[in-house]
Amino acid sequence: MTIKSKSQFKRVLLKLSGEALQGANGFGIDPVVISDIANEIKEVHAMGVEIALVIGGGNIFRGLAASTQGMDRASADYMGMLATALNSLALQDALERIGVATRVQSAIAMQELCEPYIRRKAIRHLEKGRVVIFAAGTGNPYFTTDTAASLRAMEIHADAILKATKVDGVYNKDPNKHKDAKLYDKLTYLDVLKEGLGVMDSTAISLCMDNNMEIHVFNLTKKGNIKRVLQGQKIGTIVSKKN
Numbered sequence: 001m002t003i004k005s006k007s008q009f010k011r012v013l014l015k016l017s018g019e020a021l022q023g024a025n026g027f028g029i030d031p032v033v034i035s036d037i038a039n040e041i042k043e044v045h046a047m048g049v050e051i052a053l054v055i056g057g058g059n060i061f062r063g064l065a066a067s068t069q070g071m072d073r074a075s076a077d078y079m080g081m082l083a084t085a086l087n088s089l090a091l092q093d094a095l096e097r098i099g100v101a102t103r104v105q106s107a108i109a110m111q112e113l114c115e116p117y118i119r120r121k122a123i124r125h126l127e128k129g130r131v132v133i134f135a136a137g138t139g140n141p142y143f144t145t146d147t148a149a150s151l152r153a154m155e156i157h158a159d160a161i162l163k164a165t166k167v168d169g170v171y172n173k174d175p176n177k178h179k180d181a182k183l184y185d186k187l188t189y190l191d192v193l194k195e196g197l198g199v200m201d202s203t204a205i206s207l208c209m210d211n212n213m214e215i216h217v218f219n220l221t222k223k224g225n226i227k228r229v230l231q232g233q234k235i236g237t238i239v240s241k242k243n
């Protein structure tokens with residue numbers, strides 16, 4: 001297998017879970033972890049890839065979990081969106097401290113903190129080499145940050161979604177609970193939907209399916225993996241139209 005030093009994609013949407021930022025604390029933002037992630041992003045950015053980011057908010061607040069405990073789902077989801085904005089600002093700071101120009105755009109107006117989401121402006125920022133961080137999900141309750149990632153990926157004409165997780169890719173069952181869980185290297189959108197595989201929620205997967213947006217699921221906790229995916233190395237799981 002030849003390993004390319006250049007990226008197979010020109011523009012990607014990198015989806016990070018909020019939990020990726022929490023490190024061993026189990027809550028909030030770990031300064032060492034966020035700085036490691038920022039350094040990895042800097043490295044791949046230096047390959048000339050245009051990078052947009054969507055970060056979840058689960059390290060601070062989980063809207064769905066709160067709603068199952070009786071909170072109104074819409075209120076809980078709005079709180080979750082604010083959590084993604086906190087993470088976005090933290091990652092912006094971590095990236096800019098190491099010299100990566102960024103712009104945060106929010107789906108919910110918070111003019112004093114960041115720019116509003118304007119699709120054409122986001123594309124312009126990417127063309128100018130800025131990392132664009134999309135905060136506050138889609139701005140709507142009942143939609144996850146995975147759906148926000150799919151939507152924004154479509155809107156900015158990304159070549160692929162890179163979905164960072166804590167495990168090596170998509171398994172037939174939870175690898176943390178089952179030792180014999182099988183890792184898939186390729187799946188179709190329909191496989192994911194039919195088998196109910198927990199890659200992304202069904203809204204996000206359907207959106208990708210309808211618009212033929214490839215999803216690369218990989219383990220963020222292994223250093224250098226974002227680069228490996230971009231170089232086309234065979235790690236993780238690719239979800240696409242064809243198996």
Ligand code: GTP
Pocket residue numbers: 103104110111112113114115116124128
């Ligand atoms: P160009 O037009 O390509 O030069 O992009 P730019 O982002 O550098 O220009 P602009 O003058 O729009 O932004 C300058 C700075 O102000 C950037 O750091 C933006 O993120 C920030 N900025 C722009 N609009 C807003 C806004 O509505 N709210 C906040 N808080 N910051 C903004």
